[in-house]
Amino acid sequence: MNRLFEITHKMMKQENTKNIDLASFLQISPQVFGNWVARESIPEKYASKIAEYYKRDLNFLYDENAQPVKKIPIIGVASCGKEIKDDKQCISGGFALCKNDGKSENFYCVIACGDNMSPEIEDGDEVICDPNTKIESGDIVHYKIETENALKIYVKDDDADILQLIPYSSSVDFKTKTIRLDDKNASFVAAKVVAVNKLNMKNTQARLRLIGRG
Numbered sequence: 760m761n762r763l764f765e766i767t768h769k770m771m772k773q774e775n776t777k778n779i780d781l782a783s784f785l786q787i788s789p790q791v792f793g794n795w796v797a798r799e800s801i802p803e804k805y806a807s808k809i810a811e812y813y814k815r816d817l818n819f820l821y822d823e824n825a826q827p828v829k830k831i832p833i834i835g836v837a838s839c840g841k842e843i844k845d846d847k848q849c850i851s852g853g854f855a856l857c858k859n860d861g862k863s864e865n866f867y868c869v870i871a872c873g874d875n876m877s878p879e880i881e882d883g884d885e886v887i888c889d890p891n892t893k894i895e896s897g898d899i900v901h902y903k904i905e906t907e908n909a910l911k912i913y914v915k916d917d918d919a920d921i922l923q924l925i926p927y928s929s930s931v932d933f934k935t936k937t938i939r940l941d942d943k944n945a946s947f948v949a950a951k952v953v954a955v956n957k958l959n960m961k962n963t964q965a966r967l968r969l970i971g972r973g
Contacts, residue, residue, distance in 0.1 A: 760799035763806055768799075770813050784812050814859070829859035831887055833868045837901050838909040839880055840873030840926070840933040855885040857954050865891050866953070869901055869910075875926040875933045876910050885956035886910060892951045900924070902949035907936065913949065915940075 771781065782792035785808050795801050801809070814829060832854055836843055855868040871884045879899065880886060888901045900913045902924060911924040917940075924936040938945050 761801065763803060763809070764795065764799050764801045767801055767809055768796075770809075770815075774813065781809070781812060784808065829857060829863050829866075830854040831857055831863065831866045831868045833870065833885070835869055835908075836872050837869040837886065838873055838907075838933065839871045839877075839882065840875030840928075840930050841882070843872060843908060855887060855956055857887050857956070862889075865889065867950070871910060873933070875928050875930060877927065879927075880910060880952075880955055881957065886952055887954035887956070888950040889953045890950040892953065894949060894951050899952040900949040901952060902947065904936070904938070904945065904947045909933070910952065911936065 767781075770776070771778075778792050778796070779789050782789045785792070785805055857863060857866065866887055866889055869886050869888065871880045871882060871886050874882050876899065886901065894900055894913050896913060896915050898913050899910060901910050902908075902913075909924070911926050913922065914925055915922045920940045922938050922940060924938075926933050926935070929935065938947055
């Protein structure tokens, strides 16, 4: 019995999954699946599809203590220095994945466009946001105000009665935004960034900037 079969078999019992249903999702015949059951072995190439079926991290199929994951809807893009002309540009898919800790019910995802929040957020990264978590100074937020839709650091100054939205590095189109707290006309909406899925592991320029060589 291989490990993949062992965990899958347990999941099937827990979720009351029928052989024919999982076989259909894996796009194989019930006969082929029946042969796997008889041999108590599932080919490793099907691991990612089985993890997707049960909405689990791939590691869960080899480690029962691994946390399950949840699909988070990708709703659009957010500027990190790049001008956004089309709110739906740069979208790589319909959902992102994050750990399902029971607090992710209202999470959403935006795709970062630009490198002005590097090295924490790079161009093309999936940025998971929670609109229900309290935002504190120093948090990275996804915000919308007037025509601006971006990712920056949230800094609140109660003494000056202002809040500022600050990028790691400024550009002509990506500057610090200052909002007066007593401005009744400011339609400011923000959500705390709670996770970042790093999709571009070949970002050598970002690493050079991080060590002061870029």
